[in-house]
Amino acid sequence: MKIYREKCRLCGEPSKLELGHIAPSFVIKYLKNTSITGYMRRSDEPNITFQDGEKHPLFCRNCENKFSSDENYFAKEVFFPYHKRILGPIKYDYRLGRFCILQAFRKIVYNEVITNKLSIYKPTIRKRLIKARDFFREFLMVGGKTQNEYSNHIIFANLIDNVGSNMPQLPPNINMYLTRSVDTAIVYSEKNKLFIYNKLCKIMILTFITPRKPRDYEGTRIYGAGTLNPSRCDITLPVSILHFWIDRALKVNESQEKLTNAQQELIIKRFLKNEDRILNSECTEAHLADEKLQSN
Numbered sequence: 001m002k003i004y005r006e007k008c009r010l011c012g013e014p015s016k017l018e019l020g021h022i023a024p025s026f027v028i029k030y031l032k033n034t035s036i037t038g039y040m041r042r043s044d045e046p047n048i049t050f051q052d053g054e055k056h057p058l059f060c061r062n063c064e065n066k067f068s069s070d071e072n073y074f075a076k077e078v079f080f081p082y083h084k085r086i087l088g089p090i091k092y093d094y095r096l097g098r099f100c101i102l103q104a105f106r107k108i109v110y111n112e113v114i115t116n117k118l119s120i121y122k123p124t125i126r127k128r129l130i131k132a133r134d135f136f137r138e139f140l141m142v143g144g145k146t147q148n149e150y151s152n153h154i155i156f157a158n159l160i161d162n163v164g165s166n167m168p169q170l171p172p173n174i175n176m177y178l179t180r181s182v183d184t185a186i187v188y189s190e191k192n193k194l195f196i197y198n199k200l201c202k203i204m205i206l207t208f209i210t211p212r213k214p215r216d217y218e219g220t221r222i223y224g225a226g227t228l229n230p231s232r233c234d235i236t237l238p239v240s241i242l243h244f245w246i247d248r249a250l251k252v253n254e255s256q257e258k259l260t261n262a263q264q265e266l267i268i269k270r271f272l273k274n275e276d277r278i279l280n281s282e283c284t285e286a287h288l289a290d291e292k293l294q295s296n
Contacts, residue, residue: 008060009109010137017057018064022110023182026075027200028053030083031182036281053182056114058106066140067102074099078228082156083202087231094145094224100152104196104207105136107184125188132196132209146224151213153220155204155237156230159289162296170246173256175289177249178202180282187244197244 008015021028059067073095081090108129111117118126135149157178163170171177183199193214196207208214213221219235222228 006057008063009058009113010063010066010105010140011060013060015060015062018059018061019055019057020059020064020067022054022056022106022184023198023200024071024075025053026071026079027182030079030201031180034282036283056110058109058113070095070099070102078154079200079203082230088229090228090230092222092226092228097146097152097222097224098140098144100154100198100205100207100222101136101139101150103184103198103205104150105133105140107186107196107198108133108136110184111186121186121188125194128194128209129186149212151208152222153206153208153214153217154222154228155206155220155235155241157202157204159286161289161292163293168243168246170293171249171253172290172294173253174246174249174293175286176283177245177252179286181252183248185248189240 006015006017007013008017077092078090078096108118112133118129121129132150138144159175159179160170177183179202181199182201183197185197186194187197188194192210194209196209198205198207206217206220216236216238219232220237
């Protein structure tokens, strides 16, 4: 394995950096295990198949090991119960908030170190991101249990099988995006809203930098401890988040249109080789739900 000697982006110590996943490895494994073909494709390179998620050397082994406890907690207590359709209340503690902060921290560091995209933001936005990065780093280093500077929100997605007359036009792959994609972004608007978006299949995490307590998100905030209810119907979301999801789904759909004929034929062959997995696949469920929406 290739070894990198650099300053760890968490503890700051010069060390051998580990090739760590940007999206948690358990999410990548879940996507593979519940897919039809056992392979994955990324929207930026649709004609290449992958058997693992994107990895980069950002943290030392000790820091990666620190992260594993919170990742295991989220996987066991939240991610897998929801994806296994256990929709009852989920009690959580401070580790859920730490996991959310970890994902936000990774995204900011990734944009800063790997893609060098922090420089594209205007100075006021960049300043807020750097301030949040430093707060997240300190919070993770000292083992913080509560954070009042920023707020985390979790949204549980599910299949859409019908839409109201006042709904905007949905892309043909909206259900595939909502339930079968991994996505991350730094999102900001001219209305002074700035948050880190991390989507892990059916679970979306929004870590707000500004405002600290968005008034148009109700019933989604994570506190130091409490109860999550994935099946609750009384949450309130702004219409802007729906338009954001539509935009992200359209981008994925555009990438799929770039598939070569050879890759399309390869996909069909792999489907035919795995007919026993098609009926029970989440991909099939999402595809059928998308077809139903388009036929309405």
